[in-house]
Amino acid sequence: MATSRDDFGIAIRSALLQRGAKQKFSLFVLILLSIFIFSLDNADLKPVKVLRSLINDGVYRISAISSSPIKFSGSTKDFFVNHIFVYKENERLKTELDELKSKNYETLYLKTENDRLQNVLKLEKESPYKVVNAKVILDKNSPYLNSIIVNKGGNSGIKLGMPVLNQGFLVGRIVEVNFTSSRILLLNDLNSRIPVVISPEGYQAILTGSSKTKPVLQYLPENFKLGDKENLIFTSGKDGVLFPGIAVGKAIFEDDSVLVKLFSDPDQINFVSIALEQQADIGAR
Amino acid sequence: MALIFKGFKETILRLAPLLLLIYICISEFHTQFYYWEIFSFNLQFIIIYYWILRDPSILGYGFVFLCGLTNDVVLSLPLATSAMSYLFVSLVAAYVRNATVRTSLFTDWFTFVVAIIIGNFLYFFLMNNFANANLEYSSVFYNSLFTFLFYPVFWGIFELYKKLIFVRSNA
Numbered sequence: 001m002a003t004s005r006d007d008f009g010i011a012i013r014s015a016l017l018q019r020g021a022k023q024k025f026s027l028f029v030l031i032l033l034s035i036f037i038f039s040l041d042n043a044d045l046k047p048v049k050v051l052r053s054l055i056n057d058g059v060y061r062i063s064a065i066s067s068s069p070i071k072f073s074g075s076t077k078d079f080f081v082n083h084i085f086v087y088k089e090n091e092r093l094k095t096e097l098d099e100l101k102s103k104n105y106e107t108l109y110l111k112t113e114n115d116r117l118q119n120v121l122k123l124e125k126e127s128p129y130k131v132v133n134a135k136v137i138l139d140k141n142s143p144y145l146n147s148i149i150v151n152k153g154g155n156s157g158i159k160l161g162m163p164v165l166n167q168g169f170l171v172g173r174i175v176e177v178n179f180t181s182s183r184i185l186l187l188n189d190l191n192s193r194i195p196v197v198i199s200p201e202g203y204q205a206i207l208t209g210s211s212k213t214k215p216v217l218q219y220l221p222e223n224f225k226l227g228d229k230e231n232l233i234f235t236s237g238k239d240g241v242l243f244p245g246i247a248v249g250k251a252i253f254e255d256d257s258v259l260v261k262l263f264s265d266p267d268q269i270n271f272v273s274i275a276l277e278q279q280a281d282i283g284a285r
Numbered sequence: 286m287a288l289i290f291k292g293f294k295e296t297i298l299r300l301a302p303l304l305l306l307i308y309i310c311i312s313e314f315h316t317q318f319y320y321w322e323i324f325s326f327n328l329q330f331i332i333i334y335y336w337i338l339r340d341p342s343i344l345g346y347g348f349v350f351l352c353g354l355t356n357d358v359v360l361s362l363p364l365a366t367s368a369m370s371y372l373f374v375s376l377v378a379a380y381v382r383n384a385t386v387r388t389s390l391f392t393d394w395f396t397f398v399v400a401i402i403i404g405n406f407l408y409f410f411l412m413n414n415f416a417n418a419n420l421e422y423s424s425v426f427y428n429s430l431f432t433f434l435f436y437p438v439f440w441g442i443f444e445l446y447k448k449l450i451f452v453r454s455n456a
Contacts, residue, residue, distance in 0.1 A: 060358075147361060
């Protein structure tokens with residue numbers, strides 16, 4: 001028994017301290033160094049923050065360059081797939097066109113209805129926000145985190161918590177600001193929590209990310225049921241950070257819970273607009 | 286000239302696992318696939334564990350540490366979170382290398398469970414307690430499970446690759 005304990009001790013000590021073939025550092029030293037760096041990073045010291053911001057900017061650029069082969073192969077694959085299925089696509093589009101023609105009157109009605117609803121919600125057809133447009137430079141997801149990095153940072157007036165839009169729809173909020181880059185926490189991230197309002201009834205809820213493509217609506221009123229009409233989700237602005245009335249998605253009932261089909265697919269984002277502030281003269285227009 | 290070229294080829298072959306690890310940490314390479322949402326695996330753990338266990342001269346601890354730091358920056362995690370979990374995976378691999386005389390796929394595979402548990406537990410603990418991030422037990426569990434299941438596949442690929450390096454360097 002004592003011998004086996006000795007063997008374990010010797011093997012673990014050797015693993016920790018031995019540098020072996022071509023190893024410049026022992027594991028023990030590197031683990032201690034990791035703990036030191038981790039503590040420094042968690043101490044929230046300003047010099048460390050500035051240093052991390054600089055490192056982030058550098059690493060994001062390198063990362064964006066090194067990711068270009070993956071992006072290129074992805075777009076090449078899409079290009080070929082699109083061309084292979086072009087005939088099928090054409091047939092489908094013809095059918096869709098016929099359907100759309102027949103739905104023309106319905107669309108006109110819906111447009112009028114939409115205009116009316118937008119007036120109710122004080123939404124403008126033009127962007128009611130002062131925005132900064134940015135390009136997604138890195139879209140690296142871990143199994144647990146869904147976030148993207150854009151090429152605009154603190155030097156463009158971006159601040160923590162600002163809402164991020166894609167084609168006018170909310171996709172996330174800023175969670176990290178560097179000098180020339182920022183990180184956006186997407187709505188489907190596990191840590192994303194956004195106060196929302198469900199139209200047309202006006203119920204309040206929290207939109208919670210679930211690491212899946214459709215986030216969940218939580219803290220709904222008791223005996224909540226989805227209405228027969230489309231249940232659209234808008235930001236409520238209750239947190240005092242996000243502006244109210246930004247369209248998010250459509251509520252659907254799936255897997256015994258109320259999920260939200262986002263208007264903007266989080267996997268297909270190339271450009272975003274970061275809303276810096278709400279236009280002051282919105283009511284005058 | 287031929288000797289220089291041969292030496293260059295050998296160096297590239299020996300550097301390939303390290304370059305792969307760096308590339309995975311720094312690029313948009315995804316190990317999570319949305320067509321099946323629970324499916325994700327940790328390729329970094331597999332690379333680190335295999336090469337530290339089978340041929341530590343190819344993958345240095347210092348590089349493992351740097352790759353961890355890079356991964357933390359790219360994923361915006363507290364610095365050294367991944368580095369620590371990678372180093373603990375390396376520690377288990379180094380221990381198994383010291384404690385065993387003959388290794389096979391099955392010994393590697395089953396000792397890899399210990400490495401995954403320690404690596405992912407450390408990651409989960411640090412993320413939940415220091416990063417204000419809420420990780421789900423289930424996603425960590427599925428990640429660990431698929432990492433474990435995929436190990437033999439990569440073991441086979443890396444074994445072939447190791448033989449290729451050996452053949453080249455002895456040719």
